[in-house]
Amino acid sequence: MTDISSTGRRLPDRLDNPLKSVVMSWESLLVLVALAIFLANSFASPYFLNAWSLSDLTFNFTEKGLIALAMALVIITGEIDLSVASIIALASTLMGLALQYGADTPTLVAVGIAVGLVCGAFNGFLVTGLKLPSIVVTIGTMSLFRGIAFIILGDQSFKGYPKEFAWFGQGYVWWVVSFELVLFLVAAVIFYVLLHRTNFGRRVFAIGNNATAARFSGVRVDRIKFVLFCLTGLISGIAAVLLTARLGSTRPSIAEGFELDVVTMVVLGGVSIMGGAGSIIGVVIAALIIGLVTFGLGLLNVPGIVMTIFTGSLLIVVIALPILFRMYKERRA
Amino acid sequence: MNRLLKSRETWLALAILAVLVLVTIRFPRFTQPGNLLTIFNDTSILMMLALGQMAVILTRSIDLSVASNLALTGMLVALTNAAFPFIPVPLLIAGCLVVGAALGAFNGILVWKLNIPPIVVTLGTLTIYRGLAFVASGGTWVNASQMSTDFIQLQRGVFLGLPVLSWFAIVVAVLVYILMTRTPWGRAFYAIGVNPVAAVYTGINVGRTKFLAFVLSGALSGLAGYLYVSKYVIASTESAGGYELTVVAACVIGGVSIAGGIGTVGGAILGALFLGVVNNALPVIGVSPFWQMAISGMAILLAVVLNATSERSKGRIILKKAEVAA
Numbered sequence A: 001m002t003d004i005s006s007t008g009r010r011l012p013d014r015l016d017n018p019l020k021s022v023v024m025s026w027e028s029l030l031v032l033v034a035l036a037i038f039l040a041n042s043f044a045s046p047y048f049l050n051a052w053s054l055s056d057l058t059f060n061f062t063e064k065g066l067i068a069l070a071m072a073l074v075i076i077t078g079e080i081d082l083s084v085a086s087i088i089a090l091a092s093t094l095m096g097l098a099l100q101y102g103a104d105t106p107t108l109v110a111v112g113i114a115v116g117l118v119c120g121a122f123n124g125f126l127v128t129g130l131k132l133p134s135i136v137v138t139i140g141t142m143s144l145f146r147g148i149a150f151i152i153l154g155d156q157s158f159k160g161y162p163k164e165f166a167w168f169g170q171g172y173v174w175w176v177v178s179f180e181l182v183l184f185l186v187a188a189v190i191f192y193v194l195l196h197r198t199n200f201g202r203r204v205f206a207i208g209n210n211a212t213a214a215r216f217s218g219v220r221v222d223r224i225k226f227v228l229f230c231l232t233g234l235i236s237g238i239a240a241v242l243l244t245a246r247l248g249s250t251r252p253s254i255a256e257g258f259e260l261d262v263v264t265m266v267v268l269g270g271v272s273i274m275g276g277a278g279s280i281i282g283v284v285i286a287a288l289i290i291g292l293v294t295f296g297l298g299l300l301n302v303p304g305i306v307m308t309i310f311t312g313s314l315l316i317v318v319i320a321l322p323i324l325f326r327m328y329k330e331r332r333a
Numbered sequence B: 001m002n003r004l005l006k007s008r009e010t011w012l013a014l015a016i017l018a019v020l021v022l023v024t025i026r027f028p029r030f031t032q033p034g035n036l037l038t039i040f041n042d043t044s045i046l047m048m049l050a051l052g053q054m055a056v057i058l059t060r061s062i063d064l065s066v067a068s069n070l071a072l073t074g075m076l077v078a079l080t081n082a083a084f085p086f087i088p089v090p091l092l093i094a095g096c097l098v099v100g101a102a103l104g105a106f107n108g109i110l111v112w113k114l115n116i117p118p119i120v121v122t123l124g125t126l127t128i129y130r131g132l133a134f135v136a137s138g139g140t141w142v143n144a145s146q147m148s149t150d151f152i153q154l155q156r157g158v159f160l161g162l163p164v165l166s167w168f169a170i171v172v173a174v175l176v177y178i179l180m181t182r183t184p185w186g187r188a189f190y191a192i193g194v195n196p197v198a199a200v201y202t203g204i205n206v207g208r209t210k211f212l213a214f215v216l217s218g219a220l221s222g223l224a225g226y227l228y229v230s231k232y233v234i235a236s237t238e239s240a241g242g243y244e245l246t247v248v249a250a251c252v253i254g255g256v257s258i259a260g261g262i263g264t265v266g267g268a269i270l271g272a273l274f275l276g277v278v279n280n281a282l283p284v285i286g287v288s289p290f291w292q293m294a295i296s297g298m299a300i301l302l303a304v305v306l307n308a309t310s311e312r313s314k315g316r317i318i319l320k321k322a323e324v325a326a
Helices: A028-046 A052-058 A062-076 A084-100 A105-129 A134-155 A163-170 A180-197 A199-207 A211-216 A221-247 A256-267 A279-301 A304-332 B002-006 B008-026 B031-060 B068-082 B089-111 B118-137 B151-154 B164-182 B182-193 B196-203 B204-232 B243-253 B265-284 B291-314 B320-323
Strands: A170-174
Touching: A028 A279, A028 A304, A052 A180, A052 A279, A062 A180, A062 A199, A062 A221, A062 A256, A062 A279, A084 A134, A084 A221, A084 A256, A105 A134, A105 A163, A105 A211, A105 A221, A134 B243, A134 B291, A163 A180, A163 A221, A170 A180, A180 A199, A180 A279, A180 B164, A199 A211, A199 A221, A199 B182, A199 B320, A211 A221, A256 A279, A256 A304, A256 B118, A279 A304, A304 B118, B002 B164, B008 B196, B031 B164, B031 B204, B031 B243, B031 B265, B068 B089, B068 B204, B068 B243, B089 B118, B089 B151, B089 B204, B151 B164, B151 B204, B164 B182, B164 B204, B164 B265, B182 B196, B182 B204, B196 B204, B243 B265, B243 B291, B265 B291
Parallel strands: none
Antiparallel strands: none
16 A cells, blocks of 8 residues: 655654654644634534533543554554454453453453453464555454454343443543543553654654665564554553443444544544654644544534544545645745 | 466355355255346445456555445435436436546545545545535435336346346446456556556556546446445445445455555456355355354455465566466
């Protein structure tokens, strides 16, 4: 899925350091978009500027945003993981199964996270061990993981999660600040440091820019990719815990279509789908934008499927704008 | 003979035969000609979509918007038919081809002129087109009672023992085969996939060729839109939901390389047929339909593993083959 004729939107050496030129960066464009939508929301609905409604807003993106953080790293290395939503479905199903055998809350959480990790490792093995293209592998595991959930559950659902378990998806850490939001912010900081401030992060960029060159300079390309797939699986497991706790039930169709929303967040956040470029700050703002758009349109009673027109157009317009601008400048020069 | 044994299509055909034989051992009626024709007919729409997708994948792109294109075009044609039942169906089909091609052209323009990666463009249009289907219908369904008899019955008509729907698939397959193996366009698709830089030096316009692949994929999705709606006699926003990845899966199983440049019309058809046969066989042998997803997932993974091993040993010689054929 590479295209030599299209270049990344920015130079990779600048991308290691997203705060370097704050003014003319992708992130500032995203902040402007976010502010515009925020203002539009506050004018459009009198119910928007209210601590509780702003807090509800965060539930629109925290689970997907968490996965987007890990997915950003995978995409920066030039791979992709389309199975994340199915990992959620499988992890959630097995948590429900554990519940039937009387598992308590800590066990449920452990099951969810462990299933995510195992699924991620399976993807990672197929991609790095057998050297298969990740887009096809994860289309396959996407059907496989959700298929297993369907085999286990059929058209049933698991209900009756313990009260303490519900806290993960519905609990508040401080007044209106939900546990999900805090977890997302903490994870964002961890991923920021990991990608932009460590050698590991530098290697991730190196792989995305030129995997062969990275290999020759001593980067263990396959091991890093494997770790990243495990990480994405693990985070999807955590997201499964959050989502299951929030909904209070498990169906095999849980989180359907999440994978495309997650990829949309990552790409909107300025991560090049070709690999080698991107920043965590961009992804966080993009997640916020998606949350703002869906919540704002929800306040205006716009049906869910029409919202997708806005998110899809946003994705294309935000990415096309700088390109059109550059073409316009080149034509005038 | 040697080449025949090594070819992907032979093995896939054998795999399909094996499934058929295994099922027939227990349920002899499964392979009665009538049922085989039904399976072929059921798979026709997937086949057409897979052929369009193959053209796109050959050029190192991907079209994730096919199912949404199908839903939108299908909705538009059903609404048109409901509102103006006197418009002849062939005219409606032509309209579907044009609308579908226009939606594909929108993808193609963004890829060609703005150089946005195809996966990003079609991820966006995937949501846009399906959303537009909702807007067009106002969220309602168009059901059988609103559709005209011609609209519903056209594809059910039988011509030379085959339903018209199957003939649509056959005609599309023949046309795409001719396009791929007998025209400069076909060679351009392969050339770009094998080596885009070399393709530029041979005078191929890479962007325009990709654009054409998207237009082809869009036009076939549009046609599939009419066929889908009239086959299931309902047009809803959810038509063919999530189908885009099944289409990609059919291509992958059929040996189309996701890295571009490798793939044949026969392979894409057999890939779609394989999914069709498996899906039809599961309920017959008493496997619950809930297994279907897991089994197609396994089939995809198995196909990729086989693909990867055969590609490594053979290298990309498909262009040579195309040259020999031409």
